[in-house]
Amino acid sequence: MSGSAFQDKAGAFAAGLMVQVAWPLLLIAACMLATPVIGLAAGPQATPLSAAAWFVAAVGALATLAFSMLILFDALLFRLMASHDNEAAGGATIDDVLARMRLKPAPAATRSLDQRMAGTRRLLMKQRLAFALFAAVSLVAAFL
Template sequence: MNNEAFQDKAGAFAAGLMVQAAWPILLIAACVLVTPVIGLTAGPQATPLSAGAWFVAAASALATLAFSTLILFDALLFRLMASHDGEAAGGAAVDDVLARMRLKPIPTATRSLDERMAGARRLLMKQRTAFCLFAAASLVAAFI
């Protein structure tokens, strides 16, 4: 892969990750703002099932927000990679940043862009799973 193609691919992936980090945060914030309205119309007839569903919804919302934060951090790392001339230099820069932050030790071999993108995609799947759990638990809690 030439340098320009590498920079375009890493930059486009970083932009996509930014979007994937933002939309769950906005939807969860909207649901939190709507929750008092639903609670006022539902009345005081809370059941143990609805209380448990609200707890699951809150826990999965926090998990979704945590995953979104990690995805945002990954997007910034991909932007750092895209700012370098080559894939090896960009990967080494990311590995250096992670080592300086004491998040990961410096690896013996630099991972490729595709391997790093696969790891970010796995994180996206975890975020979407947590968000689906949040949506399902919120619907159960709102309509019970």
């Protein structure tokens, strides 16, 4: 892949990841701001089932936030990769950064941009599943 096409693809993917980080955070924050109102409306009639549902919703929210932070880190790595002239140099830099941070051992061969994007897409799917859990259980808990 030519330098400009590689940089454009990595940069566009990083920008898309930033959006994927922002929207779940905003929706979770909005739901958490509405939670005290819903909780006060339930009052002393709150059941153990509704308390358990809110706990599961909180776990889903925390999982979503954790995945969002991992995706944010990946977005920054893709921006770093896009700052290099070619794919091999960008990939080698990312591998070096991850090895220096002791997050991953130095690989024998540098992975391509498409392979790295596929791994991040799997992480996006996990984030969306955690958010779906949060949203579904929050709706159920709101009506218990």
